[in-house]
Amino acid sequence: MTDTDNRMTGAEIVLKALKDNGVEHIFGYPGGAVLPIYDEIFQQDDIQHILVRHEQGAGHAAEGYARSTGKVGVMLVTSGPGATNAVTPLQDALMDSVPLVCISGQVPTTLIGSDAFQECDTVGITRPCTKHNWLVKDVNELAGIIHEAFRIAQSGRPGPVVVDIPKDIQFATGTYTPRPETPVKSSYQPKVQGDLGAIQAAVELMASARRPILYTGGGVVNSGPEASRLLRELVELTNFPITSTLMGLGSYPASGKNWLGMLGMHGSYESNMAMHDCDVMVCIGARFDDRITGRVNAFSPNSRKIHIDIDPSSINKTVRVDLPIIGDVGSVLEDMVRLWRALPKKPEKAQTQEWWAQIESWRARKSFSYKNSSDVIMPQYALERLFEATKGKDTYITTEVGQHQMWAAQFFGFEQPNHWMTSGGLGTMGYGLPAALGVQVAHPEALVIDIAGDASIQMCIQEMSCAIQHNLPVKIFILNNQYMGMVRQWQQLLHGNRLSNSYTEAMPDFVKLAEAYGAVGLYCDDPKELDDKIEKMIAVDKPVIFDCRVANLANCFPMIPSGKAHNEMLLPDEATDEAVATAIDAKGRQLV
Amino acid sequence: MNAHQQPTGSAYFISPETEKVESHTLSILVSNEPGVLARVIGLFSGRGYNIESLTVSETEHEAHLSRITIVTRGTPHVLEQIKAQLERIVPVHRVVDLTVRARDLGQERPIEREVALIKVVGQGERRAETLRLADAFHAKVVDATVEHFILEITGKSSKIDQFVAVVKPLGLVEVCRTGIAAMNRGPQGM
Numbered sequence: 154m155t156d157t158d159n160r161m162t163g164a165e166i167v168l169k170a171l172k173d174n175g176v177e178h179i180f181g182y183p184g185g186a187v188l189p190i191y192d193e194i195f196q197q198d199d200i201q202h203i204l205v206r207h208e209q210g211a212g213h214a215a216e217g218y219a220r221s222t223g224k225v226g227v228m229l230v231t232s233g234p235g236a237t238n239a240v241t242p243l244q245d246a247l248m249d250s251v252p253l254v255c256i257s258g259q260v261p262t263t264l265i266g267s268d269a270f271q272e273c274d275t276v277g278i279t280r281p282c283t284k285h286n287w288l289v290k291d292v293n294e295l296a297g298i299i300h301e302a303f304r305i306a307q308s309g310r311p312g313p314v315v316v317d318i319p320k321d322i323q324f325a326t327g328t329y330t331p332r333p334e335t336p337v338k339s340s341y342q343p344k345v346q347g348d349l350g351a352i353q354a355a356v357e358l359m360a361s362a363r364r365p366i367l368y369t370g371g372g373v374v375n376s377g378p379e380a381s382r383l384l385r386e387l388v389e390l391t392n393f394p395i396t397s398t399l400m401g402l403g404s405y406p407a408s409g410k411n412w413l414g415m416l417g418m419h420g421s422y423e424s425n426m427a428m429h430d431c432d433v434m435v436c437i438g439a440r441f442d443d444r445i446t447g448r449v450n451a452f453s454p455n456s457r458k459i460h461i462d463i464d465p466s467s468i469n470k471t472v473r474v475d476l477p478i479i480g481d482v483g484s485v486l487e488d489m490v491r492l493w494r495a496l497p498k499k500p501e502k503a504q505t506q507e508w509w510a511q512i513e514s515w516r517a518r519k520s521f522s523y524k525n526s527s528d529v530i531m532p533q534y535a536l537e538r539l540f541e542a543t544k545g546k547d548t549y550i551t552t553e554v555g556q557h558q559m560w561a562a563q564f565f566g567f568e569q570p571n572h573w574m575t576s577g578g579l580g581t582m583g584y585g586l587p588a589a590l591g592v593q594v595a596h597p598e599a600l601v602i603d604i605a606g607d608a609s610i611q612m613c614i615q616e617m618s619c620a621i622q623h624n625l626p627v628k629i630f631i632l633n634n635q636y637m638g639m640v641r642q643w644q645q646l647l648h649g650n651r652l653s654n655s656y657t658e659a660m661p662d663f664v665k666l667a668e669a670y671g672a673v674g675l676y677c678d679d680p681k682e683l684d685d686k687i688e689k690m691i692a693v694d695k696p697v698i699f700d701c702r703v704a705n706l707a708n709c710f711p712m713i714p715s716g717k718a719h720n721e722m723l724l725p726d727e728a729t730d731e732a733v734a735t736a737i738d739a740k741g742r743q744l745v
Numbered sequence: 746m747n748a749h750q751q752p753t754g755s756a757y758f759i760s761p762e763t764e765k766v767e768s769h770t771l772s773i774l775v776s777n778e779p780g781v782l783a784r785v786i787g788l789f790s791g792r793g794y795n796i797e798s799l800t801v802s803e804t805e806h807e808a809h810l811s812r813i814t815i816v817t818r819g820t821p822h823v824l825e826q827i828k829a830q831l832e833r834i835v836p837v838h839r840v841v842d843l844t845v846r847a848r849d850l851g852q853e854r855p856i857e858r859e860v861a862l863i864k865v866v867g868q869g870e871r872r873a874e875t876l877r878l879a880d881a882f883h884a885k886v887v888d889a890t891v892e893h894f895i896l897e898i899t900g901k902s903s904k905i906d907q908f909v910a911v912v913k914p915l916g917l918v919e920v921c922r923t924g925i926a927a928m929n930r931g932p933q934g935m
Contacts, residue, residue, distance in 0.1 A: 280784060281791050285835040288779070305835060340776060340838040466829035469822065 184231025212242020248578025309343025372438015553609030716741025
């Protein structure tokens with residue numbers, strides 16, 4: 154390349170840098186401060202721009218794209234309101250460790266600080282909700298910053314970054330610097346390889362365990378498909394029982410014989426009891442979130458804990474561990490599997506026999522059971538049928554946030570990583586539909602279903618328009634109980650059944666709504682018709698809104714009430730009105 | 746492991762620490778770039794940590810490095826988290842807990858010094874008394890008229906606290922303190 158080839162405008166630099174970082178799709182919404190970049194998008198074909206209907210949708214779509222592919226998701230927004238609307242997905246991506254690059258327009262450098270039209274302090278506002286961010290003040294630094302943005306977003310513990318580009322920088326001519334081929338000298342150098350001594354000690358501790366458990370999380374998925382393969386190998390070798398957080402579902406197959414189901418507040422009885430009673434806990438790429446631990450001081454009181462995490466700040470943050478291993482899950486698991494194989498004396502099968510017998514007795518409680526009905530569709534039944542109908546298909550599931558999300562995690566069996574997209578850390582209602590669009594963009598032939606609630610779906614319903622425009626045949630399966638179900642459940646538990654503002658009055662006719670957008674609407678309120686309607690939904694090659702009317706007052710169990718320990722779960726068969734009303738004490742009531 | 750802790754009913758926060766709260770001095774080496782101080786301070790306010798003293802200045806011009814010295818309070822567990830969280834900030838190069846390092850080196854505390862400028866206005870015997878005290882505390886007169894003195898004093902924070910207290914009745918008008926600059930004793934660098 155000659156020097157003149159390297160000279161281009163800031164907007165051209167943006168497009169070239171995106172291409173050089175392997176970007177094929179960006180999700181965005183134009184506006185005054187990004188017009189030069191949109192003009193460049195218009196004049197090229199390598200990168201496809203997906204026009205959303207709200208910047209929040211762009212962010213969640215980029216998240217869905219990233220989580221289903223392992224690639225970096227890219228969003229493009231304008232200054233001011235464009236950037237502030239991006240805050241929710243940025244924080245969402247930060248909490249769930251999703252690699253995201255957000256490019257935002259900014260008012261010209263000469264106007265910064267003057268309260269100009271559509272000006273906001275984007276780097277100031279997004280500082281706490283990104284891994285790192287930049288305000289570009291020199292066009293010659295633009296390419297280097299974008300390359301660094303991609304490196305930071307996807308390395309170490311992945312996360313969102315923002316590159317804020319003033320309009321005059323987009324117009325200015327500067328030099329394009331190519332992507333560095335050798336490792337960059339910078340203060341940011343995440344540690345990938347775990348300490349071998351610590352891994353050896355962990356393997357020895359595991360080999361001595363009588364009541365072991367593997368507690369896995371989103372870190373396994375983030376580490377890539379090889380980490381999931383190694384995890385399966387480790388389970389095969391050790392015959393340890395395995396559970397996972399909401400974020401880690403799919404890294405070990407739900408059909409696997411060692412699978413205990415999801416753990417945590419709405420996790421299975423067997424997984425939570427096993428966490429409580431284990432003697433060796435191996436935490437792999439999870440972070441002892443409060444939804445997982447329940448009351449921290451009663452959390453797994455008699456276990457020795459091993460914690461594998463790429464982020465050193467996750468170690469000892471809420472739960473003290475005995476053996477921390479800082480490194481990438483994939484790399485550490487590789488060493489762990491190798492060292493386990495090299496053990497001079499492997500534990501006898503009998504060593505964990507009693508433990509497995511105990512686990513079987515917990516399993517026999519069938520904590521996800523529910524009372525089915527022939528008159529109304531039970532939400533759990535609807536998901537069981539949906540799962541049945543999608544077996545054997547290349548299915549990706551996204552969710553909104555609430556009861557339907559927990560039921561989806563409980564009743565949908567995930568066999569592979571990267572097929573389950575949900576907002577875990579931030580709990581963002583409105584995540585599911587745009588995330589599904591992002592997934593469908595990345596996997597045009599796949600069956601992409603957003604399992605939704607009637608309240609959540611209305612938070613980003615405008616993206617139906619995006620689905621139609623870009624021919625993204627996502628299926629929105631609404632478990633419609635005409636309540637904000639999880640809010641209502643908590644009001645029943647905590648606030649004397651006073652259902653303040655949790656009933657969704659003036660519900661739209663979802664079938665007509667679908668039709669208004671040019672999509673297909675389906676309605677079902679009869680359990681006998683459910684299978685046929687689901688088949689119909691799957692067969693349609695268009696976006697579908699499926700209004701599945703379910704039992705209005707069904708609640709999500711089992712549940713660890715706030716302020717309780719893992720072994721104080723509320724099971725479905727014990728959840729009488731009285732038990733529900735007294736489940737949470739005065740102190741637990743202050744928690745969320 | 747956590748069984749020894751007292752039950753609190755909290756599913757959220759770490760149960761009340763039985764560990765004692767300590768004051769530690771942290772040295773943070775950062776790239777001297779826009780916003781880096783905001784990142785560090787934002788971390789403290791966002792996660793509810795305390796700042797008792799904060800000093801920042803460029804220390805290596807060629808390498809574009811600044812050194813931030815923060816005195817913070819917390820239990821050993823919280824202090825460990827603060828260090829780990831600081832190390833996550835992209836332009837942060839190194840974080841050293843000088844208090845922990847001093848202990849490891851068998852020393853009581855790192856060397857900690859502060860500079861203060863102190864303006865005292867007065868006449869007659871009070872002026873003479875001000876100068877006597879300044880002399881006793883090794884404070885220098887850096888500006889004076891017939892009505893006032895500005896005194897410069899260097900030392901541990903406790904020494905400056907004490908000096909401020911004694912000159913207060915003599916016509917103290919204004920105090921400006923730099924915050925703490927700190928370093929570990931011995932030949933090793935940070």
